[in-house]
Structure formats: structure tokens, C-alpha cells
Amino acid sequence: MNLVENLEYNTERPHLIIPEYGRHFQKMVDHAVSIADRDERNKVAKAIIDVMGNLQPHLRDVPDFQHKLWDQLFIMSDFNLDVDSPFPITSKEVLRQRPEPLEYPQNHPKYRFYGNNIKRMIDVAVKWNKETCAMDSNTP
Numbered sequence: 001m002n003l004v005e006n007l008e009y010n011t012e013r014p015h016l017i018i019p020e021y022g023r024h025f026q027k028m029v030d031h032a033v034s035i036a037d038r039d040e041r042n043k044v045a046k047a048i049i050d051v052m053g054n055l056q057p058h059l060r061d062v063p064d065f066q067h068k069l070w071d072q073l074f075i076m077s078d079f080n081l082d083v084d085s086p087f088p089i090t091s092k093e094v095l096r097q098r099p100e101p102l103e104y105p106q107n108h109p110k111y112r113f114y115g116n117n118i119k120r121m122i123d124v125a126v127k128w129n130k131e132t133c134a135m136d137s138n139t140p
Contacts, residue, residue, distance in 0.1 A: 017076050021052065029076045038082070045083040048073060 016026055025048070032044040052069050059065040067087045074081055079092050107116065 017078065018072055021055075021072075021076070025052070026076060029073065029081070032083075033077050033080050041081070042083050045073060045081065 013023070014026075016023060018025075028044075028048050028051075032041055032048060035041040035044060049066070049069050052072070053059075053066070056065075070085050070087050071090050074085075074089055075095070079089075111119070
């Protein structure tokens with residue numbers, strides 16, 4: 001009966017910031033934030049980055065990938081982790097910025113229910129001259 005009373009449900013646990021890494025990584029990051037000694041905190045942060053890199057070994061040694069891992073570490077700590085990062089720390093405001101809207105092509109064909117490809121095919125067919133059409137019809 002004690003086992004049933006001590007069960008933890010995911011709805012009762014704290015929210016995972018990056019769920020792809022799972023709850024154990026989140027607990028490691030939370031532990032790293034709680035360490036008072038800066039040198040020890042740096043060691044733990046580098047160990048966490050190494051373990052995160054081990055999840056994807058084919059990308060572990062790529063410099064851009066290392067930057068991404070450090071950014072994810074700071075995101076998981078809600079930017080409360082104070083360590084010496086080999087990369088500049090991205091701010092919370094920069095990550096929360098909305099991207100600029102994309103420019104979509106604004107061509108309104110006369111018969112839009114046929115689509116743009118049919119319009120392009122008609123334009124190419126109009127450019128053909130009669131000689132080209134006559135030669136094409138004579139070939140077997």
C-alpha cells in the first residue's frame with residue numbers, strides 16, 4: 001500500500017522546458033543551478049554538455065552543435081545557470097522574439113482554380129510558333 005501512496009504522476013511534477021531530453025536531464029540542470037561553488041558548477045555543466053552530446057554522437061564534435069547544446073542548457077536552466085560558457089549566452093528576449101513574416105508571392109491568376117502550372121504551360125504554348133507545332137506533328 002505504501003508504494004501506491006508514493007507514486008508521482010507527471011501532472012504533479014514540474015513542467016519540462018525541453019521535453020526531448022527528459023526529466024533526468026532537467027534534474028541534472030536543476031542540481032547544477034543549486035551548486036554554490038562556481039568551479040564545481042562549471043564541471044557539472046561541462047559534464048551535462050558531454051552527456052547531451054553523447055545522445056547524438058555523430059554531431060558531438062561539430063562546433064555549431066556545441067553552441068546549440070550550450071544554448072539548450074541555458075534554456076533548460078531558465079537562464080539561471082551562472083557558468084563560464086565557451087560561446088556567448090543568448091538572451092531570453094532574443095529567443096522569444098517573433099520572426100519576421102515571410103513574403104509570399106502575390107500573383108493572382110485569372111483562372112486561379114486551374115493553378116499556376118497550367119497558366120505557365122499555356123504561356124509556353126502561346127510562345128511556340130506554327131513551324132514548331134508543324135514539325136512536332138510530323139515526327140512519328
